[in-house]
Amino acid sequence: MREKLVVVGNGMAGIRTVEELIERTPDLYDIVVFGSEPYGNYNRILLSPVLAGEKKIEDIILNDDAWYADNGIVLHKGKAIVRIDRRNRCVVTADGLVETYDRLLIATGSLPIMLPIPGRDLAGVMAFRDIGDVEGMLDAAAHYKTAVVIGGGLLGLEAANGLMKKGMQVTVVHLMDVLMERQLDAEAAGLLRKSLEDRGMRFVMGARTEALIGDGGRVAGVRLADGHTLPAELVVMAIGIKPNVELARRAGVHCDRGIVVDDTMLSYDGRIYAVGECAQHRGAVYGLVAPLFEQAKVCANHLARKAFASYKGSITSTKLKVTGVDLFSAGEFSGGPGDEDIVMKDAKAGVYRRLVLRDNRIVGAVLYGDAIDGAWYFKHMRSGTDVSDMRRQLIFGETNLGDSGHGGGDVVAKMAADAEVCGCNGVCKGAIVDAIAQKRLFTLDDVRSHTKASSSCGSCTGLVEQILASTLGSDYSIAPKEKPMCGCTDHAHDVVRKTIVQNQLHSIRAVMDFLEWKRPDGCHACRPALNYYLVCAWPGEYEDDYQSRFINERAHANIQKDGTYSVVPRMWGGLTTSSELRAIADVADRYAIPTVKVTGGQRIDLLGVPKDRLRDVWADLNAAGMISGAAYAKGLRTVKTCVGAEWCRFGTQDSTGLGVKLEKMCWGSWTPHKVKLAVSGCPRNCAEATIKDLGIICVESGYEIQIGGNGGVKVRATELLTKVATEEEALEITGAYMQLYREQARYLERTAHWIERVGLSYVKTRIVDDPDGRRALHERFLHSQKFAQFDPWAERVAEPGFDREFNSMKELA
Amino acid sequence: MNDWVDIGVIGDIPRLGARAVRAAETKIAVFRTDDDRLFALEDKCPHRSGPLSQGIVHGCRVTCPLHNLVIDLQSGEAVAPDEGRVGRFDVRLVGDRIQLDLPGARGRHLELA
Numbered sequence: 001m002r003e004k005l006v007v008v009g010n011g012m013a014g015i016r017t018v019e020e021l022i023e024r025t026p027d028l029y030d031i032v033v034f035g036s037e038p039y040g041n042y043n044r045i046l047l048s049p050v051l052a053g054e055k056k057i058e059d060i061i062l063n064d065d066a067w068y069a070d071n072g073i074v075l076h077k078g079k080a081i082v083r084i085d086r087r088n089r090c091v092v093t094a095d096g097l098v099e100t101y102d103r104l105l106i107a108t109g110s111l112p113i114m115l116p117i118p119g120r121d122l123a124g125v126m127a128f129r130d131i132g133d134v135e136g137m138l139d140a141a142a143h144y145k146t147a148v149v150i151g152g153g154l155l156g157l158e159a160a161n162g163l164m165k166k167g168m169q170v171t172v173v174h175l176m177d178v179l180m181e182r183q184l185d186a187e188a189a190g191l192l193r194k195s196l197e198d199r200g201m202r203f204v205m206g207a208r209t210e211a212l213i214g215d216g217g218r219v220a221g222v223r224l225a226d227g228h229t230l231p232a233e234l235v236v237m238a239i240g241i242k243p244n245v246e247l248a249r250r251a252g253v254h255c256d257r258g259i260v261v262d263d264t265m266l267s268y269d270g271r272i273y274a275v276g277e278c279a280q281h282r283g284a285v286y287g288l289v290a291p292l293f294e295q296a297k298v299c300a301n302h303l304a305r306k307a308f309a310s311y312k313g314s315i316t317s318t319k320l321k322v323t324g325v326d327l328f329s330a331g332e333f334s335g336g337p338g339d340e341d342i343v344m345k346d347a348k349a350g351v352y353r354r355l356v357l358r359d360n361r362i363v364g365a366v367l368y369g370d371a372i373d374g375a376w377y378f379k380h381m382r383s384g385t386d387v388s389d390m391r392r393q394l395i396f397g398e399t400n401l402g403d404s405g406h407g408g409g410d411v412v413a414k415m416a417a418d419a420e421v422c423g424c425n426g427v428c429k430g431a432i433v434d435a436i437a438q439k440r441l442f443t444l445d446d447v448r449s450h451t452k453a454s455s456s457c458g459s460c461t462g463l464v465e466q467i468l469a470s471t472l473g474s475d476y477s478i479a480p481k482e483k484p485m486c487g488c489t490d491h492a493h494d495v496v497r498k499t500i501v502q503n504q505l506h507s508i509r510a511v512m513d514f515l516e517w518k519r520p521d522g523c524h525a526c527r528p529a530l531n532y533y534l535v536c537a538w539p540g541e542y543e544d545d546y547q548s549r550f551i552n553e554r555a556h557a558n559i560q561k562d563g564t565y566s567v568v569p570r571m572w573g574g575l576t577t578s579s580e581l582r583a584i585a586d587v588a589d590r591y592a593i594p595t596v597k598v599t600g601g602q603r604i605d606l607l608g609v610p611k612d613r614l615r616d617v618w619a620d621l622n623a624a625g626m627i628s629g630a631a632y633a634k635g636l637r638t639v640k641t642c643v644g645a646e647w648c649r650f651g652t653q654d655s656t657g658l659g660v661k662l663e664k665m666c667w668g669s670w671t672p673h674k675v676k677l678a679v680s681g682c683p684r685n686c687a688e689a690t691i692k693d694l695g696i697i698c699v700e701s702g703y704e705i706q707i708g709g710n711g712g713v714k715v716r717a718t719e720l721l722t723k724v725a726t727e728e729e730a731l732e733i734t735g736a737y738m739q740l741y742r743e744q745a746r747y748l749e750r751t752a753h754w755i756e757r758v759g760l761s762y763v764k765t766r767i768v769d770d771p772d773g774r775r776a777l778h779e780r781f782l783h784s785q786k787f788a789q790f791d792p793w794a795e796r797v798a799e800p801g802f803d804r805e806f807n808s809m810k811e812l813a
Numbered sequence: 814m815n816d817w818v819d820i821g822v823i824g825d826i827p828r829l830g831a832r833a834v835r836a837a838e839t840k841i842a843v844f845r846t847d848d849d850r851l852f853a854l855e856d857k858c859p860h861r862s863g864p865l866s867q868g869i870v871h872g873c874r875v876t877c878p879l880h881n882l883v884i885d886l887q888s889g890e891a892v893a894p895d896e897g898r899v900g901r902f903d904v905r906l907v908g909d910r911i912q913l914d915l916p917g918a919r920g921r922h923l924e925l926a
Contacts, residue, residue, distance in 0.1 A: 425880075439894070450894040456880070521829060521847050524869040524876035524883075547829040551867040551878040559878050563864040809832035809843065810820040812915070 002030050005303065006091055006101035008081045008247065010035025012044060013276025013292045014107030015063055020300030022071055024518065028304060031073045032099055034091070036080035037130060040064050043440065044130070045289055045472070048321045051134050051162030055437065062440050084251035086269060103271055103303060106248055106259060110241040110277040110287065115150065119212025124219040125235045128159045137236065141166035144233035148172075148222045150209050152179040154318060156238035157192075160201055161322045163234070171202040171230055173209055173222065175239075183318045183329035187345070188352050188368040195325055195350065204230070243278045243285055258285045263310040265299035275299050281313060288316045293442070301490060306516065309490060317378045319371065319469060326367075328374030331381055332356060333364035344395045353395055360388045373397035375465050389760045398462070421463050424456035429467060436471045444468065457712075486525040488517050493746040497533050506538060508545055524550075529747035532634065535670050536742050539784035552632035555806070556792045557614055565614060566607040568631035569621050570667065573641045573659035573679075574602030583624030587617055601638030601676065603629055612807045618793035627791035634748070635670045636677070636738075639663040640688065644681030644698065653698035655681035658727055662696075662734055668789040669738060669781070672745040672754075677734070690718045693751040694737055696730060699723075703730045707737060707763065708755035716752045719760050722768045736767050736777035739784075743777075815903065817912040823849065824909065831875065833866040836915055841902055842866035843911065844886050846873060852886035853904040853913055859884075859897030 005021075007014045010033050018031060035041075039061070046060040068075040076093070083092040090100040112127030114120055124144075126136050140147070141163055149160040152174030160170045172179075179189040193203060208225040212235055222230045243258035254260050254268040258280030265273050265281075275295045277287055286292065291314035301309035317330035333356045344353045349369065355377065356364035361384050365377040376398040380387060387394055415421070417430030435441060435451045447464055448455040454464040484490050491499075496515065505511045508530045512522060522530070527548035534542045552558050557565035569584070584604055588596050595607040609617055618628075631637060639662050642648065644655030659679040666677070678689035679696045689695025691711035695718050697704040702725040706718030721737070724730050740763065745754035755763060767774050796806075826832045826845040833856050834841045840856035842865045850873070856866045863879030873886045883892040889901040903914035 452880075519872055521871050523871045523874075524881065527869060527871065547827055547870070550869065555867070559864075559867060561861070561863075561879065563862075563867070805827075808835045809825055810834045812818065812820075812834065812836040 002028065003102035004100065005029040005031045005103045005105060006099055007031065007033040007105045007107060008084075008091060009105075009107035009109060009276070009278075010037065010039075010041050010075065010077070011107060011109050011276065012041065012062070012289060013109065013296060014105060015041040016293060016296035017105060017107065017273075017275050017299045017303070018073065020296050021303050024300060024304040024306065026071075029103070031071075032076070032101075033068070033073060034076045034079050034081050034093065034099075036078065037132070038078040039131060040068075040075075040077070042131065045321075047128070047131070047134050048158035048162055051128075051137060051159065052165045053162075057131060057134075059437050081247060084247060084253075084272075086251055086253075086272075089271065101271070103273065104269075105299070105303075106253075106267070106272060106274040106278060107276045108244040108247060108278045111244045112237065113240045113242055114237050115209060115239065117209060117211050119214055119219065120237075122212055122214045122219040123217055124233060125212060125237070128155055128236050128238050129241070137163060137234065138166065140234040141168050145169055146171075146231045147234040147236065148230050148232035149236045149238055150222070151238035151240070152176070152203070152205075153238065153240070154180060154183065154320060156236070157196070158321055159236050159238050161196070163236070164199065164201055168234070169200075169202075171204060171232075173204045173207050173224070173230070175206070175208060177206050179203075179205075180318075180320075180329075183366075184327075184368075185333055185354060185366055187354070188327070188329075188366045191350060191352055191368050192320075192325065192327060196322075204228075241277065241287055243280065245278055248272075248274070248278070256280050256283075263298075263312065264302045264307075265295055265311060266302070273299050273303070281311060284313055286314060286316060288318070289442075290314060291316060297490070306490070315378075315382050317374065319374065326369055326371040328365065328367040328371035328378075330374070330378050331362070331364035333366055339363070342391075342395045355395060357387070357391075360386050360391075362387060362394075371469075372462075372466060375469060383757075385757075386759055386761065421467070422451075422453035422456070422460045425452040427451050427453035432464060432467050433471055436468065441468075442472065485529060486523055488519045488522045488526050489515060491515055493529070496530070497537075500533055500537050506534065506542060508534065508548060522548075528634075532670060532672065532747050536784070540787040553634070555611065555614065556618075556628055556632060556796065557609065558632045560607065562608075564608045564610050566605050566631070567609050567614065567617050567621070568599065568603050568605050568629040569626035570629040570663075571603045571626075572663050573639050573656050575656065575660065576604075580624060580626060583621065583626070587620050590620070591617055593617075599631070599638075600640075601631075602640050603631070603638060605631070614806055615797060619797045622791070622794050622797060628793045630667065633670070634673050635668070636663070636666040636675050638676055639666075640676070640678040640692070642679075642681045642686040644679075648681055650684060651681035651698070652700045653681060653703065655679040655687065655696075655698050658696065658698075658703075658730065659687075661727065661731060665731060665735060665782075665785070666738060669742070669785060670788060671738070671742050672747050673750045675738070675741070675751070691715060692718065693741075694718075694734060696734075701725065703727070705730060705733055708752045708760070710750060710752040719755070721760075721764060732774065732778045733767060735781040736774040737763070739777040739781035740766055742781070742784075815914045816916055817905070818915050820911050820913050822909045823851070823906060823911055825911075826851075829870045831866040831868070831870060833864070834913065840864070840866075841913065842875075843904060843913065844870055844875060846870065846886070851904045851906060851911060853902040854884065854886065854889050855900040855902075857899060858882055859891060859899055860895075865899070 041063040043060040043062050049055040079093045081091045082094050090098050092098050112129045126133050147163045147168045147170045149156045149172045152172050160172050164170045178186050179193050210225045211223045212219050213221040219235050222232045245255045245259050248259045249255045258278055259267050259274040261267050261274050261279045261281050265275055267274050276292045295311055298309040298311040320327045340357045342355045351369035354366045355362055362381045367374050415429045418428050420428050432451055432453055439450050441447050454461045485493055505514055511530055531545050531548040546554050557567050591613055593606045597605045599605050639659040641656045641659030645651035645653055662677055675693045677694050678687040678692040680687040680689045681698050689697055690706055691709040695706040704723045705721045707721045709718035710716040741751055820834050829847050831842050831844040842854050842856040844852045856864050858865055858877040860882045863877040865875050867878045868875040874883050876883050882895050885892055890898040905912050
């Protein structure tokens with residue numbers, strides 16, 4: 001017999017939890033949901049755009065009746081629960097319906113705070129909280145002219161903006177001297193106020209509302225404490241919200257400001273969970289959506305009896321959903337002792353940025369006028385990144401540091417709907433905005449899977465995040481600090497890796513069983529990652545699972561758009577010989593290879609080889625002494641060199657010779673993503689070493705070792721790791737660096753992103769400052785290379801039954 | 814009436830893998846799941862014609878090697894939110910022999926035999 005889960009509250013928190021739960025265990029519970037509003041579950045935070053006429057109510061419905069029916073969930077709409085009977089484990093509705101429960105989830109959200117002043121019961125006085133309020137406001141806007149919004153916080157300003165767009169004359173009355181004083185400092189608030197005044201909004205600051213004046217039962221004015229009276233045919237109170245906990249409190253569930261829950265979202269009653277705005281966790285009550293999503297995941301994990309997730313609280317960020325106002329705020333900025341401020345202000349352009357640093361970490365950020373980097377600062381704030389390495393450029397944002405793919409500038413707002421955002425998959429801005437609205441997307445991953453935008457090369461990720469943020473406002477949930485590997489598990493990459501080592505897991509099956517993978521044999525995202533982690537953890541012991549490798553690594557060649565392959569033999573340091581070239585030419589003739597191309601990595605690419613001819617091509621290239629160039633691998637690709645001291649009149653060292661030595665040391669290794677090296681013989685840098693994963697610049701006195709460059713999606717120049725005097729040192733440092741990257745980076749994380757995540761200082765500490773550690777890393781690299789340096793072409797050619805994998809199974813006439 | 818054509822033994826296809834069968838103009842991908850179930854689809858992704866036989870097989874699905882479209886092996890339909898479908902063929906195991914239902918292939922099969 002299935003247990004029964006009763007959910008009180010049909011809002012975003014409760015239903016998100018239910019969604020997460022049925023994704024984990026669809027059959028564990030019979031689920032019954034009670035909602036006091038007469039609607040399905042809707043996106044409350046998009047009420048502002050509905051008010052402003054930018055969206056319709058049907059656009060913001062998250063789950064319609066069919067969804068509940070399809071998932072076997074009983075929904076009681078418009079039925080408020082009035083009593084919880086914990087002794088008999090049941091809930092009772094206002095009209096006497098009784099429902100028993102085994103587990104109860106309270107997600108009653110919050111209630112608007114209404115000022116206890118005379119006149120608050122007059123017609124035309126309302127809060128801004130639900131669809132009913134919005135309908136009331138829209139109705140008033142159609143019939144009346146003047147409105148007063150009490151409260152100059154986020155909600156109040158959004159309400160005022162919406163009413164103004166509906167043609168009303170709006171005055172905002174705010175108790176404090178600074179708008180949105182909990183999110184903004186005086187400087188940013190001043191800019192915001194000016195911008196809103198320019199649009200026609202009026203403000204009365206530092207004003208206490210004393211009474212509402214009526215006329216024939218409807219509100220007609222607002223009287224302030226200083227005696228002034230403002231005309232008002234509509235009054236919206238938006239002074240704040242309070243957790244809606246009366247129901248729980250009356251049932252004797254321990255409440256403070258909210259229902260007190262532990263790190264598993266469980267209340268003091270072992271059968272009652274609480275999530276969302278009604279829950280109080282570690283003293284904090286949240287009024288935004290992002291924390292609610294995190295809570296829902298944790299709660300669902302425990303309801304599903306997985307019992308490993310824990311909620312540690314959230315750092316929240318705010319974005320004002322007023323079209324044309326670009327504003328972002330997160331963390332603390334009141335400035336405590338020891339806090340440092342970095343401020344940038346361009347008053348004419350209306351741009352203001354302030355970062356608050358404590359112990360070299362960002363603890364607060366206020367951005368006005370150009371909030372493009374909000375998500376990026378927030379990411380570093382949440383992960384507690386030590387920003388000393390980038391402090392000098394920090395205030396200018398991500399664009400100036402060259403992380404993965406920010407377009408730069410607040411381009412999104414100005415983009416036309418038909419402007420292309422994702423160049424790989426041809427997705428324009430309008431398609432993304434529509435998908436977010438119509439398919440109710442909240443996260444980058446949602447957008448990726450529904451529109452394909454940002455799912456290929458990732459260079460438009462920054463743009464897509466901006467579109468999400470500007471479409472959803474504070475609803476946008478920035479990817480959590482530690483994302484799950486994929487939909488098959490709730491565990492993040494780092495946890496999985498650690499588990500593999502600590503628990504001596506030696507196969508993909510063992511990992512999946514141990515960590516309770518949700519799908520029996522994973523997916524195309526997690527299997528290659530697991531295979532790599534096992535290859536890296538158990539050199540010489542783990543047997544590579546070819547079926548978990550992408551086709552290129554299975555076929556030792558690169559698949560092309562027509563299903564043929566390209567073949568690239570290794571050319572050590574970019575050197576070749578006449579006999580090698582002759583052999584390549586013969587291969588090209590013999591197999592009628594349509595395209596022969598010189599690559600950027602100083603090698604030759606043979607394109608258009610059908611799969612069943614690969615064997616012959618390889619055999620011939622092998623016979624001429626060439627091996628696979630691994631141009632298909634998440635592993636070492638090329639070592640690009642210039643001619644160096646041997647020939648060049650500027651050359652300072654034997655860059656070609658060092659390149660060959662590096663390639664001989666590193667070839668065959670498997671890495672989290674591809675690795676490209678280069679050696680330049682002098683600072684003129686003809687081998688373009690400063691955009692490689694590791695580049696060496698030779699100088700008269702030795703070798704400068706540069707790391708973390710990237711010449712692809714987003715050009716990123718390398719940073720200097722160290723300078724050494726001899727080739728031997730350069731080789732040891734390279735080996736240690738390769739191994740550190742292999743052991744620490746997440747699968748598909750290039751060195752540039754890895755270094756930006758862990759910081760250059762960290763890499764220096766491990767490789768430059770710690771000679772013993774460096775030697776150990778280098779030795780581990782050389783050890784693993786013993787099991788990796790085999791030419792896969794020669795192996796396949798020599799393998800009996802090889803044809804089986806590479807030929808058609810059967811040719812039918 | 815089915816036209817069953819023998820295409821080989823189950824050992825010819827690795828678990829969580831696939832092989833291609835060429836039948837005149839058509840390429841057919843034959844998949845083997847981890848629990849030894851067999852499926853056959855046209856070897857042509859509905860998105861940009863990628864060879865599905867080269868994709869990673871997981872559960873009862875395959876991911877196209879070109880752009881990661883995921884196709885359900887049983888129905889031939891793309892897994893939501895992706896859209897599209899490919900033609901499917903019946904396939905069965907008789908002993909350890911794999912037989913593919915190729916309508917109209919009977920005559921050719923006799924020729925082959």
